[in-house]
Structure formats: structure tokens, C-alpha cells
Amino acid sequence: MQDVLGYAGRRAVVTGSASGMGEATARLLVELGATVTGLDVRPTQIDGVASIEVDLRQPDSIQAAAHAVAGPIDAFFNCAGLPGPPFSDLDVMLVNFVGGRQLIETLVPKMSEGSAIAYVASAGGLGWQQQLGTLMPLVQAAGFEEGRRWCEANAELIANSSSYALSKQVINAWTTWRAYDLMKDHGVRLNCINPGPTATAMMPYFHEANGKALVDAAQGPVGRYSTPEEQAWPLVFINSPRCSYVVGETFFTDGGFFAALQNGQLDFSALMPKD
Ligand SMILES: NC(=O)c1ccc[n+]([C@@H]2O[C@H](COP(=O)([O-])OP(=O)(O)OC[C@H]3O[C@@H](n4cnc5c(N)ncnc54)[C@H](O)[C@@H]3O)[C@@H](O)[C@H]2O)c1
Structure with missing residues (x-):
């Protein structure tokens, strides 16, 4: 069977395409025969990928970039x-x-019937189900400005729970919530992945903020960090038309870490470095 994942001649859009998982995903999509547009705050320098600059902190920039796609x-x-x-x-x-x-x-109005969205969350967003009551006003916030206002009004909560973890929890919550209407109203699938530690430009920041020992403790039984390509493959798989019945999924790509936490084979608190 040729073109197993069904990307030949398809149009794909990748954010974060200047580095790490997004860059690996854009490269892979080109190899799979897709027409690829990369969006990032920095230029995307991949042969065959159209680069559009966008700053996701700025609604005007988002609007202009979406218009250009x-x-x-x-x-x-x-x-x-x-x-x-x-x-x-x-x-x-x-x-x-x-x-x-x-x-x-x-961009939803530009998405074709049967198309798909994959959002990169993180295994760091564990426990989002217990936070749903807190997160739902942000999940349901109408548009950028209402979302920003929620963040500004809840600055203390965000600081106390870690902005990174909370942002990843809310992606998981939004994915499971928004997937329903995106499918019913537009025929578009929405899923997210929850990667474990991955060797990208982001990793030194995690080491600095949390300590290397804590990051290492989040390795699953695989016992190493993933490569960006090991996240790109599940992303292209879950967005492939071959996954047409996969909707609203929070897909762990973490070397078995979450599975082991769930059944008690790993106790994360016991793995955390003692002061
Ligand atoms: N590396 C890890 O261990 C790890 C683990 C779990 C999840 N993740 C998530 O994976 C995703 C990809 O990260 P990565 O590890 O490839 O890191 P990375 O730093 O290599 O890539 C992140 C990309 O986001 C872009 N970006 C940053 N600010 C932006 C802005 N304002 N507007 C537009 N683009 C902007 C950067 O320019 C960069 O190209 C992120 O969502 C990250 O949180 C990473």
C-alpha cells in the first residue's frame, strides 16, 4: 500500500515549526508528500515549507497569520x-x-470536512480532570481577550500551580470539551498528545526551573528522553485520515510513564528529589 498515512497532496499547517517537535513534524510531512506551511515567531527554515511569522501572544498577529494561510x-x-x-x-x-x-x-472555517487538529499538550498536564471546575471558565472563554482576562484575573492561581502545568492541563480539558462540537458542526477531529521529556531546545529551561532529577523522574520505563521525531510520528499518525474514528483523545507519548503511574508501578512523589 502506497501513501499509508494519506498525506500525499494534502495541505498541512504546523506551528512551532522553527524548532523541536514542530520542526520535526514539518520535515516529516514534506517527506510524506504534503504541502506544508510553518507558523512560528521565528522564520521556519525547512526546504519546501512556506514560512509565516506569528506571535501567539498578539491577537492582531494571529489574525494576520490566519488570513495568510x-x-x-x-x-x-x-x-x-x-x-x-x-x-x-x-x-x-x-x-x-x-x-x-x-x-x-x-482557521476552522478553512478546514476541510474530514480534516484534523493535533495539539501538543504535555505529561506535565496530569491531573487536569481534578481541576475541571477551575479550568472550565478558561476552556469556555469566548476568544482571545476573554482568555487573557481570565489569566490576568487568576494570576495568583497560575503562579501557585505553575503556568506551564496549568496551560497543559487546560489544553487537555479544552481538547476533550471542544472535540464534540468541532466534529458535529464541522466534521473536524481534535486530539492532543501528552509527550514526556523530549530532547529539544526547551529542555534546558525545564532543567533550570525544576532540576534535572525531577525531569528525569518523569521518564517512563523506556528510561530516556524522546527525540522530536518520536513525537512527530504520533502527531502525523493521529492527524492522518487513517485515524478517522479517533476524536477528543488525550494521547500519552511518554515512554510508558503515565501508564506506570496509573497502576502504581511508579510513584512520582517517591521519585522526586529530596531536599
Ligand atoms: N521538550 C519537552 O520535554 C516537552 C515535553 C512535553 C511537551 N512539550 C511541548 O512540546 C511543544 C513543542 O516544544 P519543543 O519541545 O519542540 O520546544 P522548542 O522550544 O524546540 O519549540 C517551541 C517552538 O515554539 C515557538 N514559539 C515560542 N513562542 C512563540 C510565540 N509567541 N509565537 C509563536 N511561536 C512561538 C518557538 O519559536 C519554537 O520554534 C511545546 O508545546 C512544549 O510545551 C515539550
Whole structure:
């Protein structure tokens, strides 16, 4: 069977395409025969990928970038993100969720029937189900400005729970909530992935903010960090037309870490470094 994942001649859009998982995803899509547009705050330098610059903290920039993207879009990959410190809590929330969601919602009218969206969350967003009551006003916030206002009004809560973790929890919550209407009203699938530690430009920030020992403790039984390509493959798989019955899924790509936590084989608190 040729073109197993069905990307030949399809149009794909990737955010965060200048680095890491987004860059690996854009490269892979080109190899799979897709027409690829990369969106990032920095230029995307991949042969065969059209580069559009966007700052996900700025609604005007999001609007202009969405306008510049040619439709119809068959697959959208939202990989852009910030790690937490030294970036401000507000910037982390805006890039990781408020702006990312705004870009997706602005592009939905350009998405073809049967198309799909994959959002990169994180295994760091564990426990989102217990936070649903807190997160739902942000999940349901109408548009960028209402999302930003929620973040500004809840600055203390965000600081106390870590902006990175909270931004990833809300992606999981939004994915499960928004997938229903996107499918019913537009025939568009929405899923997210929850990667474990991955060797990208973001990793030194995680080490600095949390300590290397804590990041290492989030490795699953695989016992190493993933490569960006090991996240790109599940992303292109879940957005492929071959996954046409996969909707609203929060897909763990974490080397078995979450599975082991769920059944008690790993106790994360016991793995955390003692002072
Ligand atoms: N690396 C990890 O261990 C890890 C683990 C779980 C989840 N993630 C998530 O994976 C995604 C990809 O991160 P990565 O590890 O490839 O890191 P990366 O730093 O290599 O890539 C992030 C990309 O986002 C872009 N970006 C940052 N601010 C932006 C803005 N204002 N507007 C538009 N684009 C912006 C950057 O320019 C960069 O190209 C992120 O959402 C991250 O939170 C990473």
C-alpha cells in the first residue's frame, strides 16, 4: 500500500515549526508528500515549507497569520509553546493555550470536512480532570481577550500551580470539551498528545526551573528522553485520515510513564528529589 498515512497532496499547517517537535513534524510531512506551511515567531527554515511569522501572544498577529494561510487545510499541528520560567506566566498561558486556541478557531472555517487538529499538550498536564471546575471558565472563554482576562484575573492561581502545568492541563480539558462540537458542526477531529521529556531546545529551561532529577523522574520505563521525531510520528499518525474514528483523545507519548503511574508501578512523589 502506497501513501499509508494519506498525506500525499494534502495541505498541512504546523506551528512551532522553527524548532523541536514542530520542526520535526514539518520535515516529516514534506517527506510524506504534503504541502506544508510553518507558523512560528521565528522564520521556519525547512526546504519546501512556506514560512509565516506569528506571535501567539498578539491577537492582531494571529489574525494576520490566519488570513495568510491558504486553505483548505487538511491537517493542523499546534506545536508552538513556551516552557515556563524565565518567560512570564502570562506569556506562557497566551502562547500555550489562549493564542494557540485562537489560531485554531480562526482557521476552522478553512478546514476541510474530514480534516484534523493535533495539539501538543504535555505529561506535565496530569491531573487536569481534578481541576475541571477551575479550568472550565478558561476552556469556555469566548476568544482571545476573554482568555487573557481570565489569566490576568487568576494570576495568583497560575503562579501557585505553575503556568506551564496549568496551560497543559487546560489544553487537555479544552481538547476533550471542544472535540464534540468541532466534529458535529464541522466534521473536524481534535486530539492532543501528552509527550514526556523530549530532547529539544526547551529542555534546558525545564532543567533550570525544576532540576534535572525531577525531569528525569518523569521518564517512563523506556528510561530516556524522546527525540522530536518520536513525537512527530504520533502527531502525523493521529492527524492522518487513517485515524478517522479517533476524536477528543488525550494521547500519552511518554515512554510508558503515565501508564506506570496509573497502576502504581511508579510513584512520582517517591521519585522526586529530596531536599
Ligand atoms: N521538550 C519537552 O520535554 C516537552 C515535553 C512535553 C511537551 N512539550 C511541548 O512540546 C511543544 C513543542 O516544544 P519543543 O519541545 O519542540 O520546544 P522548542 O522550544 O524546540 O519549540 C517551541 C517552538 O515554539 C515557538 N514559539 C515560542 N513562542 C512563540 C510565540 N509567541 N509565537 C509563536 N511561536 C512561538 C518557538 O519559536 C519554537 O520554534 C511545546 O508545546 C512544549 O510545551 C515539550
